[in-house]
Amino acid sequence: MPTIEYVYSAHSAFAYLGSRELMQICADHNATLIHRPILLSPVIEAQGGLPFRRRTQKHVDYFFGREIERWSEFRSVPIMCKRPTHHDADYSLASGMIIALGETGALTDAMAHALLEAHWCSDADLSNRSALVEIATGLGHDAAALLEKAASSYVQDKLQENTDWARERAVFGSPTYIVDGDPFYGQDRLELLKRALVKPFGAPSWSNPSVS
Template identity: 60%
Template sequence: MSEITYYYSAHSAFAYLGSSRVMEMCATHGLTLVHRPIPLSPVVEAQGSLPFRARTQAHVDYFFGREIERWAAMRNVPVMSARPMHHDEDYTLASGMILALGDRGTQVDQMAHALLQAHWCDDLDLSDATALAVLARSLGHDSTKLLDAAQSASVKEQYQNNAKEALAADVFGSPTYVLNGESFYGQDRLEMVERAITTPFAATQWSNPPVD
């Protein structure tokens, strides 16, 4: 066991809330965090789940209200007091910036966290190339080169491959952490992930009938 595969979208509230924690866990236990940013809605819909635009107002209000506030307090991380104005903008370019740096390592960790934090604390528009360039420079990158790489054919292909890999791994939401082939969905499962690092859970005995 040497790595955690991390499926998430670059605009995910709960990926942000668990971002620092999962990176701390990897550092503590000597694990590599393997980044797999994905286009979330296509993956969710392909798995048969409802995208947020199709969910009830009560569900959306709860998700973007109390649940985020409570977990921000639990994780001791800052967060906006309202849903980001730019939350529905395309985040492909931001995802490409992560992918252009690779799938692991300090620079990738920093970029992923910075994008999530800027979106959920400062309402960063993840489709705004100018704003993304400023963020890239703040992390010490050549913003022109990085944005060019983020839009390259190879990065776009990797982004789609991540989506295919997520579907094959039965990922249906962000964030999902995979450790030794076992999936843990949601940042609220991070304590389970940490327990599994040292004491793996027993193999499941459940036998569920297929869903019609």
């Protein structure tokens, strides 16, 4: 049975846009999805990327505008036509809700998708406890118990471990899918991911010369 390590942040636009397609790929190929939610900014910055607060307005407008609109239409995924109001809020507790349900399984899959969907379709504040209670309750969980576990030091330490793990493996951003050590960055690589589950790509043979 193939496995896919799913590295993403709980508020990622492109993780959301690829979420349903990813779940379908797993079902079609009997693949196990291993969830590794992360804190995104430290991972991006470790590879020399800029957090959005430091990028140009034109870059932000393109990313949160035209690029999302096109992929939303292409994948038939509903999404707000604006950047979420609380996109820069602390989403560590929301990430903890995913981790608290385990690395694999239908409950974890559903929670990951529900958080992304609430953020990008309903403008949910993923740092707001009431919003998280509503999401958890809607999925049939004991929200109080789940949030208590999500806030525990064990779960929050696991979130940091995931973040450190992603930094060490040169993950560039969210989402990144890893199959047998081969990373596929971005939901626009899902078609390549599908191919890799059937026929793995050859070992990398191309590299840049050192830049001085």
